[in-house]
Amino acid sequence: MDNLIVAVLSRKRPPALVGYLVSLVLVLAVQAFEYVFPPALHRYLPFLPVVFFAAVVFGRPIGLFTTLLSAVLGDGVAAFVLEHRAPGPEEVLFLALFVAVGVTASVLVESLRSAVCKLVDAEAETSLLLDELAHRTRNDLMMISSVLGLQAMRQTDPHARAALESAVARVRVIAEAQERLRKSGKQGEVEVASYLRALGHGLAELLRDVRPINVRVKASPLAVEASVAVSIGLIANELVTNAFKYAFPSGQGGTVQITLEAAEDGIVLSVADDGVGAPPAIKDGLGTRLVQLLASHLGGKVERVPVSSGHRVNVLLPIKSSAPAATSTGA
Structure with a gap:
């Protein structure tokens, strides 16, 4: 009315x-x-x-x-x-x-x-300014990502190169959130399903090198605040990065599955792979600690789910949402 x-x-x-x-x-x-x-x-x-x-x-x-x-x-x-x-x-x-x-x-x-x-008129002008700000922010972040990527390519130390590549991936997560926020048309909200698909495609191109590894995303459309979307993207980024790092050694190929679905108390973000599994030392890694911190900040919890082959991590987040029909894609 x-x-x-x-x-x-x-x-x-x-x-x-x-x-x-x-x-x-x-x-x-x-x-x-x-x-x-x-x-x-x-x-x-x-x-x-x-x-x-x-x-x-x-x-x-x-x-x-x-x-x-x-x-x-x-x-x-x-x-x-x-x-x-x-x-x-x-x-x-x-x-x-x-x-x-x-x-x-x-x-x-x-x-x-x-x-x-x-x-x-004021709302239209504000929307235009916010759109321009988001566009410039995204461009600045992508420029930072490109500089870090070039620096990573020049590194001969594998540890330094891995650290720079992780930084590139994290910056791209935030940049992609800014782009989704700009295109969403909703004030301060990001549609997470398409956001995760874009992240999955970008991570696959960035991390797999010449290995035949697919990143698949199955997610229900869900609009959340931009800050929440960034946290979800960073969590997915760290879990997928860990899967590439530990699950597929010696050029082995496989599939990493990202799933986002509604649960009774919120939503569940799941990242699973069909590789060799994760070593115990992964619990102490920087990426794992970052996942724990981000999930805790959203009031959620992280669970490692035993599977017959590979490795799976579920992140339960208390974010209320509807559960429309899910769609899937591969990268």
Whole structure:
């Protein structure tokens, strides 16, 4: 209802001539209706919706015109002139009240329309500025990612190179969130399913080198706050990175599956692989500690799920959501 009022008040108005003609037709129609069906209350009351409609749709001048025209026709003022008789005190009072209400409604509607138009313009300008800010932020982050990537390529120390590649992946997670936020059209919200698919594709291209490793994403569409989406993306990034690092040694290939689904108490983010499994030392790694920290910050918990082959980690997050049909893709 609020959006409908804003849309009506902020829309471009029809030509003034159209407004005068429509108002005249509506006033005459109400008068004809009253002639056939005499109103139970006062004759002026049926004209008030017409006055309000004219003021909202066509503007203050036509609202005032409709008020005066209704005042002349509504209670037989023209008949008083033709019959050469003066209206009684009660008739004068109702006439004055009707004109006062009609004029007030026309002025207030015009003021409300002016305020709504200014609000709409300000919102559009703010949205444009935020879009530009998100776009520039994303470009800056991608530039940082590219610089770190070039630096990683020049490193001969495998540990230093791995650290830089991890930094590149984390920066890309945040950059991708900014891009999704810019395209979402929702203030401060990111659609996580498409976000995870983009991250999965990017991680596959960044990490797998020449190894035949696929990253698949199965996720239910879910819109969350941008900060929450970044945390989910970072968690997925660390878990997928660990899978590439430990599950597929010596050029081995396989599949890493990212799953996001609704649960009774929130959502579950799961990352599983069909590799050789994770070594015990992974519990003490920087990536694992980061996953624990991010999940704890969201009020969730991390679980390592025993599987017959490979490795699986579930992250339970208390984020309420609906559970529409899931879609899947591979990278």
